[in-house]
Amino acid sequence: MSEQNLSRRRECRLDELTALLVAEGTATAQDLAERFDVSLMTMHRDLDELERRGLVRKFRGGVTTLPSGVFESNVLYRQKAMTAQKQAMARRARELVEPGMSVMLDDSTSVLELARTLGGITPLRVVTNYLEGLKVLSGTPGIALTALGGDYDPNHDSFLGVGCVEAIGALRVDAVFVSTSAASGGLAYHQEQHIVSVKRAMLDAAARRYLLLDHSKLGRVALHRVVPLEVFDLVIVDDGLSEEHAAELREHRVPFEVAGS
Known part of the structure; x- marks a missing residue:
């Protein structure tokens, strides 16, 4: 698969991942890896990217879109x-x-x-x-x-x-x-x-x-x-x-x- 196709595929997965987390609020990295049929390492890279974009907040073993004292939930x-x-x-x-x-x-x-x-x-x-x-x-x-x-x-x-x-x-x-x-x-x-x-x-x-x-x-x-x-x-x-x-x-x-x- 070409690098361009891999990039498009990842962006589609990131969009689906964002929609799921907006709907559910909190999930574990292991559960998400299984649901998206990717390795745990790949899922952590995806979650790191969503955190960089300000869409989620990572915590030990999982991720959330819920606010904290220092994190405001994304507008979605x-x-x-x-x-x-x-x-x-x-x-x-x-x-x-x-x-x-x-x-x-x-x-x-x-x-x-x-x-x-x-x-x-x-x-x-x-x-x-x-x-x-x-x-x-x-x-x-x-x-x-x-x-x-x-x-x-x-x-x-x-x-x-x-x-x-x-x-x-x-x-x-x-x-x-x-x-x-x-x-x-x-x-x-x-x-x-x-x-x-x-x-x-x-x-x-x-x-x-x-x-x-x-x-x-x-x-x-x-x-x-x-x-x-x-x-x-x-x-x-x-x-x-x-x-x-x-x-x-x-x-x-x-x-x-x-x-x-």
Whole structure:
């Protein structure tokens, strides 16, 4: 088999491997080698390549797409997680958007669900760095789009870096909607510093600030603090919120509301 054919075959296997891990979350290298009918050494090389691309996190004997305190799940995994909860939060967030407003949306999959609901609230100016968000809203009658520039990051499917932060700093919007990967002790957290910089800039550029936070992110921390939760005008959570976490939000004076299913 030619080198070109071998390369194509490997890329197809990597695509199938990624899809499987996004669906299942965690697997062992031995199990994956058997399922793909390759040697364990070949599977480890494939997993090393997926880790290099930022798609998975390896641990002793296995691999996962699930987040940790220092690893943010790839956008492919996040788009499939907690979908019903994100849609419920998006419906509540939509009620905060009125015709004539300018709104900024971050590159989270929670806020992407809000973007999908914005048709019909017009005229509206939407500003975002999320490529999928731009695709969702492009061509929607009555919605004017502003794309935030910067360096494209395939792991987040968005534009980030200094260029993005500077573009945000030149704007002032009526409201911003963001999400984050973890929240605990009255603080929002994220694993990646370049994401934190963009989220902070977005919050500084908005008159009103809203956070969409599904219950799986509560009681967790990550490497970097983003902001105190009390800076938000409203934190929207889904109805999976536990009494323990609700009490913690109240203790830290966090304005929050539960979005029903």
